Amino acid sequence: METTIPTQSNSTRTWLLFILPVILLAGVIGLFLFTNGAGLNVKPVVPIETVQFERTVLYPGVIELHVRNNSPQPIELAQVIINDSVWPFTATPSKVVPRLGQAIVTLKYPWTHASAYNIAVFSSNSIAFRTEIPVAAETATASTGTLLSFTLIGLYVGVIPVLLGMLWFPALKQLGARGLMFLMALTAGLLIYLGIDAASEALEIAAGLGGPFQGVGLVGIGVVATFMLLDAITRRQVGVGRSEAAQRLTLAFMIAVGIGLHNLGEGLAIGAAYSVGAAALGTFLVIGFIIQNITEGLGIIAPVLKDNASLSSLAGMGLIGGAPAIAGAWVGGLSFSQPLAVIFLAIGAGAVFEVAYEIAKLIQKDAVKRPMPLTVFAGVTAGMLMLYITGLFIK
Amino acid sequence: MDNQDGVTSADQPNDLSRRDFIKLGIGSALAVAGASTLAACSPAAPSAAPTASAHQGMQHGDTNGYAEESMMPGFEGDVNHAANGFNPTDILSDFDYGRVSTLPSGQTLREYDVFAAVKTVELMPGIQYEAWTYNGRVPGPTFRCTEGDRIRINFTNGTGHSHTMHFHGIHPGDMDGVYEQVPPGGKFVYEFDPEPFGLHLYHCHIFPLAEHIARGLYGAFIIDPKQGRPKADHEFVMVMTGTDLDFDSENDVYAVNFIPFHYDKHPIRIKVGELVRVYLANLLEFDPINSFHLHANFFHYYPTGTSLIPGEFTDTIAQMQAQRGILEFRYKFPGKYMFHAHKTEFAELGWTGVFEVES
Numbered sequence: 001m002e003t004t005i006p007t008q009s010n011s012t013r014t015w016l017l018f019i020l021p022v023i024l025l026a027g028v029i030g031l032f033l034f035t036n037g038a039g040l041n042v043k044p045v046v047p048i049e050t051v052q053f054e055r056t057v058l059y060p061g062v063i064e065l066h067v068r069n070n071s072p073q074p075i076e077l078a079q080v081i082i083n084d085s086v087w088p089f090t091a092t093p094s095k096v097v098p099r100l101g102q103a104i105v106t107l108k109y110p111w112t113h114a115s116a117y118n119i120a121v122f123s124s125n126s127i128a129f130r131t132e133i134p135v136a137a138e139t140a141t142a143s144t145g146t147l148l149s150f151t152l153i154g155l156y157v158g159v160i161p162v163l164l165g166m167l168w169f170p171a172l173k174q175l176g177a178r179g180l181m182f183l184m185a186l187t188a189g190l191l192i193y194l195g196i197d198a199a200s201e202a203l204e205i206a207a208g209l210g211g212p213f214q215g216v217g218l219v220g221i222g223v224v225a226t227f228m229l230l231d232a233i234t235r236r237q238v239g240v241g242r243s244e245a246a247q248r249l250t251l252a253f254m255i256a257v258g259i260g261l262h263n264l265g266e267g268l269a270i271g272a273a274y275s276v277g278a279a280a281l282g283t284f285l286v287i288g289f290i291i292q293n294i295t296e297g298l299g300i301i302a303p304v305l306k307d308n309a310s311l312s313s314l315a316g317m318g319l320i321g322g323a324p325a326i327a328g329a330w331v332g333g334l335s336f337s338q339p340l341a342v343i344f345l346a347i348g349a350g351a352v353f354e355v356a357y358e359i360a361k362l363i364q365k366d367a368v369k370r371p372m373p374l375t376v377f378a379g380v381t382a383g384m385l386m387l388y389i390t391g392l393f394i395k
Numbered sequence: 396m397d398n399q400d401g402v403t404s405a406d407q408p409n410d411l412s413r414r415d416f417i418k419l420g421i422g423s424a425l426a427v428a429g430a431s432t433l434a435a436c437s438p439a440a441p442s443a444a445p446t447a448s449a450h451q452g453m454q455h456g457d458t459n460g461y462a463e464e465s466m467m468p469g470f471e472g473d474v475n476h477a478a479n480g481f482n483p484t485d486i487l488s489d490f491d492y493g494r495v496s497t498l499p500s501g502q503t504l505r506e507y508d509v510f511a512a513v514k515t516v517e518l519m520p521g522i523q524y525e526a527w528t529y530n531g532r533v534p535g536p537t538f539r540c541t542e543g544d545r546i547r548i549n550f551t552n553g554t555g556h557s558h559t560m561h562f563h564g565i566h567p568g569d570m571d572g573v574y575e576q577v578p579p580g581g582k583f584v585y586e587f588d589p590e591p592f593g594l595h596l597y598h599c600h601i602f603p604l605a606e607h608i609a610r611g612l613y614g615a616f617i618i619d620p621k622q623g624r625p626k627a628d629h630e631f632v633m634v635m636t637g638t639d640l641d642f643d644s645e646n647d648v649y650a651v652n653f654i655p656f657h658y659d660k661h662p663i664r665i666k667v668g669e670l671v672r673v674y675l676a677n678l679l680e681f682d683p684i685n686s687f688h689l690h691a692n693f694f695h696y697y698p699t700g701t702s703l704i705p706g707e708f709t710d711t712i713a714q715m716q717a718q719r720g721i722l723e724f725r726y727k728f729p730g731k732y733m734f735h736a737h738k739t740e741f742a743e744l745g746w747t748g749v750f751e752v753e754s
Contacts, residue, residue: 086745088471
């Protein structure tokens with residue numbers, strides 16, 4: 001190879017070499033399309049049709065089904081049968097739904113409160129897609145009343161417990177080096193547990209997404225991208241060369257963000273359940289959430305116990321950690337979207353994993369001065385067990 | 396119903412575990428969740444229209460007074476009868492007397508040509524169903540002859556499966572259409588002197604039987620008594636049917652003469668005082684029992700039509716598969732009168748019709 005500066009003709013040649021496989025690919029695809037499978041018999045016996053029921057909305061005398069076409073080709077929605085009755089319906093924007101397109105099927109149907117409904121939507125190829133309304137109740141709409149109750153839910157399960165947990169700050173400041181180390185490890189344990197919880201929740205919803213959405217892949221992207229982004233941000237800050245105290249404060253804020261994202265996911269699910277009406281939020285359940293989430297407040301303050309964090313930054317961290325539960329409850333209660341829930345939960349999982357990793361680095365740094373491996377082990381295990389045991393109240 | 400999310404615990408929310416609770420949230424968010432405001436801002440905005448009207452109704456203070464009378468089962472529009480090649484309105488009374496000739500013995504011969512074919516039929520608007528048909532229609536032709544006649548049916552199988560024509564009635568075993576399977580492209584001639592007089596039926600008898608019948612290979616077969624029946628102003632054939640759209644061995648829709656809701660959309664017109672005779676047969680597959688209920692009237696019922704003396708005076712009768720009978724009635728008052736299966740599920744799934752009685 002000669003080491004000449006690329007000339008005009010050289011760069012053209014590079015371009016051509018880049019484009020050649022693309023041209024060939026287009027040729028192969030063309031061959032496949034025009035010869036109807038290039039020798040393969042790819043025509044299915046019956047058209048492959050799948051439909052995802054994304055939401056069901058009930059108003060007095062009206063049932064709306066939000067359906068998405070997950071099949072390889074357009075689908076025509078031809079007839080609807082609800083509880084053994086053929087029922088007239090309209091579909092907007094159209095009865096013909098393009099691939100990955102959405103349609104809202106509206107039935108003017110005299111549904112009654114607390115009854116159950118089985119609905120079959122038939123495509124023009126006589127393929128039935130079935131869904132059910134286990135307990136019919138009017139869908140919550142964004143009135144002042146419902147917004148207030150969703151706000152209250154978020155306050156009870158997010159903001160209040162996190163702030164309560166942070167009230168241990170003065171008491172924990174009295175801890176010695178070993179106690180602090182234990183607390184840091186405990187926080188890492190808490191975060192790992194929350195991350196596992198969020199990831200498994202995300203995977204569970206992801207399993208229900210239609211095939212083309214590749215739910216598990218979506219979870220992977222959410223977790224890994226969030227982890228890498230937070231990691232990159234931290235490394236840049238270290239590079240800037242700030243004081244260790246400032247770095248610990250940043251870490252505390254990051255823990256708050258991670259926990260906040262986790263609470264956002266939790267709020268989504270609670271809001272969605274609450275809006276169904278079927279799941280009236282039991283007192284016992286709310287108490288359970290408060291007990292479990294109080295440990296999250298503890299985790300946020302752990303890195304800054306050595307320092308004199310200002311009241312405003314503590315309050316700020318508390319709100320960052322807890323308030324997303326309110327936003328989550330609003331969104332979950334008023335407009336639940338599965339793909340969105342998967343993404344939020346995955347981001348939450350990635351964030352808490354990364355923050356746990358940051359704490360691990362901090363522990364590593366302190367351990368250089370004075371190693372306490374059993375304290376770390378005990379802390380992490382205790383953190384995970386703490387969430388496990390408080391979880392027994394609500395699981 | 397099976398309740399995958401265990402939502403029956405609604406009365407006892409404290410028993411919900413957190414996991415169930417969150418699952419419920421997510422599962423039911425599919426089922427029930429959402430909001431007009433956000434939906435209206437989202438690309439799904441077209442839903443705002445019905446939503447808005449529903450809410451207007453509420454603002455006027457009628458929380459449960461939505462117009463239930465406008466909420467009737469059925470579908471909008473109509474099927475393309477021309478493309479289907481048959482119309483249930485015509486099937487009601489298009490009796491097929493065959494090509495008539497006289498045998499050297501003096502006996503009347505009625506000859507029919509029957510061709511079995513697979514045909515895609517629009518069962519309901521937008522729903523294409525691959526039916527198996529005799530002469531391109533479901534139910535198949537209504538053969539009609541008189542006691543003492545001879546019938547000859549030249550059967551050709553134009554489908555990819557073996558089929559037969561199995562007639563109910565009294566005839567020799569080799570004319571019974573069970574063991575003489577007619578392969579694809581094959582022919583068979585059924586020839587016998589049908590008896591006894593009454594309403595009978597025919598259907599394919601190839602196994603699996605349920606599938607061959609449910610797909611549409613059936614029809615009615617009338618043998619009139621020698622002396623005839625009292626002259627009626629209208630004679631209608633009604634074959635009670637069901638269709639399993641998704642092939643799960645359960646009927647999805649029901650009908651008289653195959654197309655659901657047909658006589659609901661196209662009422663049968665009669666006049667006060669006219670004698671109406673209905674030849675009613677049940678060919679419903681998968682469900683054990685079918686029924687017929689006439690509104691605001693009573694009818695004389697002749698089970699299997701084999702006697703000229705009615706067996707019952709009633710307004711509702713039940714028939715199991717292959718049971719059949721003749722109904723006779725007159726309407727006393729003008730008006731619109733429903734007739735339907737008094738298994739209301741069947742009625743709302745298509746087995747419902749209307750007599751429109753004019754004065």
